[in-house]
Amino acid sequence: MTEQQKRLSKGLVGVVIYALVLALPWILRSGLGVGKGTYWTHILILVGVMILSTSSMRAIFLTGEMSLGTAGFMLVGGYAAALLSAKAGLSPWLTLLLGGLVAAAVAGLVAYPFFRVKGIYFVICTLLLGFIFLYMAGYFKGLTGGWQGFQFYDISPQITVGSRTLKFGTKTNIEYFYLTVFVVSICLFFMYRMEHSRVGMVWKSIREADVLAKSVGVNIMAHKIFIFVVACFFIGIAGGLFAFHVHALSPTSTPANIFHFFTSVYCLMYMVVGGANSFYGPILGTSLFMVLRELGRAVGEYWPMIAGAVLILVVFFMPKGLVATGEYLPVWYRKLRGLFKGKTPSSA
């Protein structure tokens, strides 16, 4: 196939998948009945939110630094958007953006001191920052409603054309699902463009050999701060999307809370299982894992155990993640065939 044909077929696959995503709520409704369809649409919205968070986390990872503050910045974005709408009366459209900007501003404040350290020390800084946000939301009762959290059921993004009003966030969730797809797509598009342009190449150079990158004139600190701020902006938007979907936020320290530290770990897991080297890795990992989790509700509290086991298996047998399944299958096939024929795998 020529380069052009390859691009065309890739584009076609993309269009088909995108169309399927857009049709998902209808497929689920017709297949599973209205009630269940609504529940699944709710899950799909959460998947969208988490895809955005995981992809943003991977964007930071492109410079070689791992942030475990994802849930923390989702909390900042979510609370900022919700509070600005509920207490200052701003339009949810505006506060969705402002939530991202507040998260980005907070990230900008901490970025310089944080990037003075590298590797595991940076991870610890971001991890603890997430906890700080959680406890701040719990203790600053006057502003945030404290540990009980706060509700704002009457506030939803809406569009008014003439006398008709379209409210995103009705019982069927379908409008909100499309809003989520729209916002997440735009954010992912920008991240994709950045990764595949010159700045993405610079990030890669920092990840591979920061000493050399410095010596050819790359301002490493500036680039790391930039991507951290941009990623946290997108994570903040994910938090805002979540906030206007559930209409109730709380900082409770249970793993079920999306703002809890566990979410950051799950993001990391989705990224690794999907494939950290590919832009599509986090998308695939998040979708598969979250849908599997819903299908397997029966396992109850054993879920983290199973998820952990899956992670370990993937790390051992598919270090490039699920996106590289096509590469692994022929290798496994050859190995298996070799076993059955009694040969050593290497000679097969």
Add this chain to the structure above:
Amino acid sequence: MALLEARGLSKRFGGLDAVSELDFDVNEGEILGIIGPNGAGKSTIFNMICGTFKPTSGTLVFRDKDITGYSSHRVARSGIARVFQGNVLFPSSTVLDNVVMGAHLHTRLSWFSFLFGGPSARRRDKALRTRAMEILELVGLSEDADTLASDLPHGNQRHLCLAVALAVEPKLLLLDEPVTGMNTEEVSEMLDLVRMLREKTGLTLVVIEHNMKAVMGLCDRIVVVSHGRKIAEGTSQMIANDPAVIEAYLGVDDDAA
């Protein structure tokens, strides 16, 4: 007028004087060798020039500009490139991409094209790739352009390190032990390459090297450092006969020799 002037350059690590009160000039167009026994402070000198370490005291003036204490990327921006001691490369990028990355300072894109690409970014990328191919031809790696840097043999990786540094288009190039771990044939190949580069591009070079034969044959002038101090300076002839140099390398006692 010297290209780079170091005056009273010192670096202390705790109680250890790694480099103390060092004065030397690098003249435009020359190849200056810095030699000395192990632990003499040679690499520390490079690290201070390149901004990896801040000098404890002293000044570095490059092209009439004080660059003392500049961070690494600003040093590169003022026109100094460096080849590291080990083979420091972008290992999982192709040979060509390594050189293209080396040309970071010559990207010359608007911030929008830099972040999001587009037609002008593609055109610029093509131009940079053509330029990178020229550099690869110069160092004799054009056939390996699509190989991963980590798959190259040691000698070729060394050449690639040089190519990446050349892509910076520096006025001054610092080579940290360019021929370590090479056999005689590779050494002479590398030396020919460095000489050819100087002739073709008018580059000024500073070379740290352990291989005496290589340094003596290559450098116009040599600075000898021992225990962080300059003990001699001059042509290779002068250096080879200097009693202080012989003492530093061989010692005075018969036992130590």
